Amino acid sequence: MPALPIALDAMxxxxxxxxxxxxxxxxxxxxxxxxxxxxxxALAPALPVLEASQVVEMEDKATAVLRSKPDAxxxxxxxxxxxxxxxxxxxxxxxxxxxxxxxxxxxxxxHVERPALVTVVPRADGGEAVLLDLGANVDCKPELLAQxxxxxxxxxxxxxxxxxxxxxxxxxxxxxxxxxxxVRAALPLVxxxxxxxxxxxxxxxxxxxxxxxxxxxxxxxxVMLKTxxxxxxxxxxxxxxxxxRMPHWRLSAHFMRSALRRFRARTNSSAYGGGQLLxxxxxxxxxxxxxxxxxxxxxxxxxxxxxxxxxVGEVTKALDDWGLPG
Amino acid sequence: MPALPIALDAMxxxxxxxxxxxxxxxxxxxxxxxxxxxxxxALAPALPVLEASQVVEMEDKATAVLRSKPDAxxxxxxxxxxxxxxxxxxxxxxxxxxxxxxxxxxxxxxHVERPALVTVVPRADGGEAVLLDLGANVDCKPELLAQxxxxxxxxxxxxxxxxxxxxxxxxxxxxxxxxxxxVRAALPLVxxxxxxxxxxxxxxxxxxxxxxxxxxxxxxxxVMLKTxxxxxxxxxxxxxxxxxRMPHWRLSAHFMRSALRRFRARTNSSAYGGGQLLxxxxxxxxxxxxxxxxxxxxxxxxxxxxxxxxxVGEVTKALDDWGLPG
Numbered sequence: 001m002p003a004l005p006i007a008l009d010a011m012x013x014x015x016x017x018x019x020x021x022x023x024x025x026x027x028x029x030x031x032x033x034x035x036x037x038x039x040x041x042a043l044a045p046a047l048p049v050l051e052a053s054q055v056v057e058m059e060d061k062a063t064a065v066l067r068s069k070p071d072a073x074x075x076x077x078x079x080x081x082x083x084x085x086x087x088x089x090x091x092x093x094x095x096x097x098x099x100x101x102x103x104x105x106x107x108x109x110x111h112v113e114r115p116a117l118v119t120v121v122p123r124a125d126g127g128e129a130v131l132l133d134l135g136a137n138v139d140c141k142p143e144l145l146a147q148x149x150x151x152x153x154x155x156x157x158x159x160x161x162x163x164x165x166x167x168x169x170x171x172x173x174x175x176x177x178x179x180x181x182x183v184r185a186a187l188p189l190v191x192x193x194x195x196x197x198x199x200x201x202x203x204x205x206x207x208x209x210x211x212x213x214x215x216x217x218x219x220x221x222x223v224m225l226k227t228x229x230x231x232x233x234x235x236x237x238x239x240x241x242x243x244x245r246m247p248h249w250r251l252s253a254h255f256m257r258s259a260l261r262r263f264r265a266r267t268n269s270s271a272y273g274g275g276q277l278l279x280x281x282x283x284x285x286x287x288x289x290x291x292x293x294x295x296x297x298x299x300x301x302x303x304x305x306x307x308x309x310x311x312v313g314e315v316t317k318a319l320d321d322w323g324l325p326g
Numbered sequence: 327m328p329a330l331p332i333a334l335d336a337m338x339x340x341x342x343x344x345x346x347x348x349x350x351x352x353x354x355x356x357x358x359x360x361x362x363x364x365x366x367x368a369l370a371p372a373l374p375v376l377e378a379s380q381v382v383e384m385e386d387k388a389t390a391v392l393r394s395k396p397d398a399x400x401x402x403x404x405x406x407x408x409x410x411x412x413x414x415x416x417x418x419x420x421x422x423x424x425x426x427x428x429x430x431x432x433x434x435x436x437h438v439e440r441p442a443l444v445t446v447v448p449r450a451d452g453g454e455a456v457l458l459d460l461g462a463n464v465d466c467k468p469e470l471l472a473q474x475x476x477x478x479x480x481x482x483x484x485x486x487x488x489x490x491x492x493x494x495x496x497x498x499x500x501x502x503x504x505x506x507x508x509v510r511a512a513l514p515l516v517x518x519x520x521x522x523x524x525x526x527x528x529x530x531x532x533x534x535x536x537x538x539x540x541x542x543x544x545x546x547x548x549v550m551l552k553t554x555x556x557x558x559x560x561x562x563x564x565x566x567x568x569x570x571r572m573p574h575w576r577l578s579a580h581f582m583r584s585a586l587r588r589f590r591a592r593t594n595s596s597a598y599g600g601g602q603l604l605x606x607x608x609x610x611x612x613x614x615x616x617x618x619x620x621x622x623x624x625x626x627x628x629x630x631x632x633x634x635x636x637x638v639g640e641v642t643k644a645l646d647d648w649g650l651p652g
Contacts, residue, residue, distance in 0.1 A: 123560065
């Protein structure tokens with residue numbers, strides 16, 4: 001249990017402040033709500049509040065928030081982490097604004113050019129894999145993919161509790177001749193790292209256990225994650241239609257309802273608690289903008305686990321130990 | 327019904343020649359098997375065979391097959407189409423070799439720089455969408471995405487039977503400021519086309535009915551398609567575990583088995599019969615390398631439908647009518 005509370009950006013996300021506050025109440029460890037104190041105190045009189053007078057609006061440019069609204073909740077939360085008044089930050093607000101606040105307020109770890117957003121996804125073999133980048137960097141030079149490989153491998157050692165995670169690079173085929181120009185250029189750079197690199201892999205193999213760490217640029221990773229979410233929805237929808245077709249569906253539907261509910265809960269990306277920003281000097285977890293209280297609670301748990309596992313220290317060590325290209 | 331048979335590359339795919347031959351036998355319309363005549367005649371004495379003396383091996387470079395093995399089954403099949411002895415070509419073999427044979431043997435349509443691979447995917451709203459490119463072009467300049475939009479829109483009019491399909495460009499957000507450099511550069515080019523362009527869309531929205539034509543580069547499209555396949559597998563796997571957890575699962579499992587089977591069949595990409603190569607002067611359908619007989623049959627049906635609907639003519643007209651950039 002971290003001695004310090006987790007600072008929660010209570011004004012960030014489509015359902016703020018209700019969903020963050022409710023998520024904080026569900027979470028049983030120590031949370032510091034960051035935002036406008038009067039509505040927050042009304043919603044949750046028992047929780048500590050750190051006043052942040054400004055609120056990020058939809059119209060605000062993510063890149064401008066740090067300068068134009070220094071007292072926005074995300075900026076105040078990051079300062080609390082930088083000043084060691086919090087153990088981690090969780091925000092479901094504008095991810096661009098979170099990233100800039102984190103880079104400027106916490107600093108990048110040595111050797112890191114750009115932070116990456118990472119999450120854990122379920123695999124068909126019952127295991128889990130770490131996937132990065134999820135959208136922090138939509139235009140990546142090849143050197144960045146090598147940095148993501150190093151950071152993702154350290155993350156997988158902590159969070160998936162693996163000794164030597166296998167690393168794969170997303171491509172459109174396993175042959176070296178496949179891949180776009182970016183992947184082909186990144187391949188020798190990742191091969192030069194002292195990792196258990198399984199080579200280029202396709203998403204199908206990645207979700208079937210071929211790798212524990214799945215590396216791609218942020219555009220591709222974002223597309224993958226959102227395709228998973230969409231496919232789960234399509235699947236549940238089709239399953240429900242199939243159930244309705246069954247001759248004794250009234251009987252079976254009873255048993256199926258709870259199965260479908262657990263299925264959706266397990267595969268819903270919000271159950272995984274959002275992505276952690278790797279490469280900044282602190283634990284920052286970015287939740288989905290549409291997060292409900294359960295998703296906020298899950299994000300708080302991810303942050304807690306990252307603090308406990310010493311993810312930042314492990315990533316720092318991995319970056320220091322290995323002579324990184326770029 | 328096409329008067330001419332569909333030429334089927336009987337030597338292409340992981341399960342050749344058995345799966346192609348079995349698929350041809352299941353298919354009720356006219357098929358011309360292309361490959362080594364002695365094994366093919368033994369497997370299917372009743373089907374006509376066009377002799378092709380050479381076979382493409384795993385070691386063959388896709389780009390070299392046309393020159394090094396002019397009598398490979400894919401090259402012989404494409405010649406039969408070019409010489410109007412077949413109405414279409416279906417192959418589950420090396421997609422690179424199929425593409426080169428098609429470009430050289432059939433020629434590109436006017437204004438087309440590169441062909442694209444297109445397929446139909448199910449949506450959560452019960453509808454279907456056309457998705458392209460699926461991997462024919464892993465490095466696309468922005469002009470190519472505009473060409474894909476024009477070809478995909480014409481394809482959707484034929485195959486989905488829509489008057490004015492809505493076209494979307496895959497991105498990591500709906501805002502114009504999102505997207506990688508390629509998407510941001512393609513955006514004004516697609517906007518200039520006389521299409522019902524809904525703008526940049528995320529995969530989640532694409533699979534929920536926001537567009538009928540979903541445009542992306544071949545690397546991203548390949549990742550999307552294979553992520554869908556993988557997620558369906560993960561879903562079925564998790565559902566089966568959930569069923570096993572149910573208190574009365576023996577009873578329910580009976581009803582669920584057929585539902586899961588139909589669910590997998592509906593979402594299995596092989597049920598969609600592979601992708602059509604758009605932009606070449608003829609109907610060429612590329613099936614999955616792992617195609618089983620059902621998938622081969624589905625690919626033959628796709629080819630048949632494309633011939634009947636006059637897809638090549640519609641795409642040609644769309645390209646001619648609209649002043650294309652690039």
